[in-house]
Amino acid sequence: MAPAHQFLTSCPSGLTDAILKLHYLAEGAANIIYSVSVVSPVSLQEHDHCCVMRLRKDLPSTKPAVQTISDFEQRIVPLFAGHETLLMEQALYKLSPEMIEGANRELVEMDGMDISAVSADGTNAQGKSERRIRHHHRRHIYLPSYNEEQYGILMPNLEDPGLDWLIEFKPKCLENALARIWPIEEGLQAFAATFQKGVQPALSHLRALQQTHGSVGLQDFENPADKDFGLAMALRDCSVFLAMRRQEEAGGIDLVNVKLADLDLKTGEGGKFQKWAGTEQHLLDGGWYHRVEDSNCSLSRHKS
Secondary structure, eight states: OOOOOOOOTTHHHHTTTSEEEEEEEEEOSSEEEEEEEEEEOGGGGGGTTSEEEEEEOSOTTOOOHHHHHHHIIIIIGGGGTTOGGGBOOOEEEEOOHHHHHHHHHHHHHHHTSOGGGBOTTSBBTTOOBOOOOOOGGGTTOOOOOTTTOOEEEEEEOOOOTTOSEEEEEOSSSOTTOHHHHOOSSTTHHHHHHHHHHHTHHHHHHHHHHHHHHOOOOHHHHHSOTTOOHHHHHHHHSOEEEEEEEEETTTTEEEEEEEEEEOOOOOOOTTTHHHHHHHHHHHHHHHTTTTTOTTOSOGGGSOOO
């Protein structure tokens, strides 16, 4: 029996020359995420699904993968000198026309599927396996043609089988908030101790970067001259992933990994400045920044 795959953040660079197959996982406004299995060589098949592939959507606001990687290496990586382990490795992968054509055909098929006929576990009423479903507001937007984009971005798949929890959160409004992101009732005290020791230093560094490079507000969105919004919004809107295992004997929590994601430089094209200004006004009106008692921000409320 082949040994279980070990969690390795170096997997992306090791798969750049392999022939890979895409498996739809999820999508956001700008990108579609695929898990990847290895078609060949056989020697790398133990790394099936150790990585995910991020492919950009065909939208005015998305940038070619080559530019995204260049921006990341030149603008983001230097900010994390001494904290490099917080960043997820990213590697360019040369796609084939067949991969893009097949992925777009699948998206078109998924657009035509009735979400009400498929249960949460991906099966229909007869128990037959179905493809993943695209939500209505994500439909009819596809990948660029091969002539427009020849690369995808490989990243580690943090959903390792040996983990007990993978938590994602936005590092905003985090005072009195750990109970809001911890997924189960018991173990909050152990999680808080682990968070303070292993996660808080990362958030402190991110906060310092936000204060230095991300000082933007409502007036800046409305008058964007002389502001580096690409970097500011990347630092403001990034996500934090916590990969953890249960310590059965000690009753504690082993923090396997802390990673920052969604650190792409943002672009103001496609009406983004207006959208950012609207979001900023909503946050101000809702009291998200000031942790007021009547705030709509669930992370800002005191526990009773």
